Amino acid sequence: MIIANTIDDVRKKVREWKTSGFTVGLVPTMGALHEGHASLISAAVGGCDRVVASVFVNPTQFSAGEDLDSYPRDFERDCRILEKKGCDMVFHPSVEEMYPEGFGTYINLETEMTKQLCGKSRPGHFRGVCTVVSKLFNIVGPDRAYFGEKDAQQLAVIRRMVKDMNFNIQIVGCPTVRESDGLAKSSRNMYLNYEEREAATVLYRSIEAAKALIRDGSCMLSSKVVALMTDIISSEPAARVDYIQAVDGMTLLPKESLEKGDLVAMAVYIGKTRLIDNFTIGG
Template sequence: MSMIKTAAELEAWCRSVDRRNKTLGFVPTMGYLHEGHCSLIKAAKSQNGLVVASVFVNPTQFAPGEDFESYPRDIGRDYKLAREAGADVVFNPEVGEIYVPGSSTVIEVTGNITKKLCGASRPTHFEGVTTIVSILFNIVRPDNAYFGQKDAQQALIIKKMVRDLHIPVEVIVCPIVREMDGLAMSSRNVYLNPEERKQATCLNVGLQKAAEYLASGAVDCRSVTRLTEIIESHIHSRDLAVIDYVKILDGETLDDITAIEPGKTALAAVAVKFGKTRLIDNRVLSI
């Protein structure tokens, strides 16, 4: 397995390997890998002959005052975990390698899909995401790219970007990987103190309670208002939890809905702060 730092090196590696009858899977990450990231690399390895994982903390998706400088980094650890999960290459470029001097081009997906949920409180975030992902797609030229369901809005936006721009890559979304107590794995979980970590399980439990109520057959079980109240009530029962949003939206477009219709999917999504740490989680709801 190789560690590659520049686009030119990666292009040379791609030329040097035999890609006949082999697809290339790509897993873009910001590093500080956990089992969630590793599950994406393992999925890519099971479905492709070659796998590239990138480790790049992207400055353009952080707003001023967010945690870009303090975001956890450990490239040695990341390299080891990526290798064990099955990556053939770890692409770890410097910022100047990605955003060349004088760079001013951005990729923006517009509409509800980027304005709601995390886009409402982080208005520049998804422009940074789509720009870096499109740059990485151009450098790596993968056949398949793997993203986690935990970042459900991000995955929907990237799928739309790929469709709209006719980018020849298949976007594959893999299930959320959780800790034993149900907390969705995240690189930011390390910021939580012991009590915050204990209370943070309320995100998953609230979502689970909504799913259980939907399945109960109660008269108002399909009501978005009622299901949202159930999630909010459980999260509010934890005194350290500060809700950014609790929303239930159309599972494909993120448009507003009033009820979950049979045969359609809805996305129940939450963002909650514990101290300075903002966590997200979600669950697909359907009947």
């Protein structure tokens, strides 16, 4: 596996691949890789001739007071996982390589889409995501790019950005990978101590209860679904709801009556750790 630290090195190698007629897949990550990321690499390896992963903790998508400094970093371990999964090149730039002096251009989805859900509690987050993802798109020039459905709002925002900005790139969403007790895999799970790790299962328990409520067909009112989930989360002393919201899966606008394709998403603090999870109706 090639390790590239500069934009020029990535471009040179991708140009070679394209000249040989290979398709290229991109998996953007912030490192601290887990089985969720590994599944994205596997999907990319299955769908493209060559696969590039980026490992870059992107400062512009962290708000002040968030965990930019403490965000877990272990590049050597990341490389072992990527290589094992069949990744061909990892792009691991410095902050200076991505944001040189005088940098000032940002790309932002300015509609309600980025003001719902995580957008409410993380102002500027999706501006940072859109900016770094656009840069990675322009650096790598992939045919396809792979994102996890766990970050449902991110996936919807990127799909909209790609459409709006006419990126000639297919966006592939991949299912959330879970621990055996249902907790969604996340780099932030490693912040949890033993008791918090136990408490964190409450997110998935609330999702399972909501799915059951919807499945028996008795209730498609989003207020009742959200109320049930809120009750379950609140029963766990270590948990504090940031938001639980039911929205249209494409526009992310709030829905009163739920239908297939709608998204129920939540962010919950377990101690000081903010975890997100979601499910799609009929998904």
